[in-house]
Amino acid sequence: MELALQQGEADPVHVAYLTDRIMMREGKPQIYGTQGGALENGVIVPHPIEDEEHVNDRRKAIGLEPIEEYFKTMNEMYRTTK
Numbered sequence: 541m542e543l544a545l546q547q548g549e550a551d552p553v554h555v556a557y558l559t560d561r562i563m564m565r566e567g568k569p570q571i572y573g574t575q576g577g578a579l580e581n582g583v584i585v586p587h588p589i590e591d592e593e594h595v596n597d598r599r600k601a602i603g604l605e606p607i608e609e610y611f612k613t614m615n616e617m618y619r620t621t622k
Contacts, residue, residue: 541555541558541559542555552602552603553602553603553604555602556571556572556574556599556602556604557572557574557575559571559572560572560573560574560575560587561574561575563590564587568590569587569588569589569590570586570587570588570589570590571589571590571595571598572595572598572599572602572604573586573589573592573595573599573607573610574604574610575587576611576614583615584611584614584615584618585611586607586611589607595607
């Protein structure tokens, strides 16, 4: 995927989602903050993020909205209150 990205044959947003999913499945912190899960109260939060202080810089560089907006939207769309 990285080679396809460098050659302009892959969408950076798709690479970010795939990268985060793989990192999460391997038990590692994600890079772009695209993956989350629901707490007991139903609030959706991101799984751990590597260098969380700069996640919005990485997101912006590939065309993603700030993580705060992303999870606000996720909670508005999918939240299930217990």
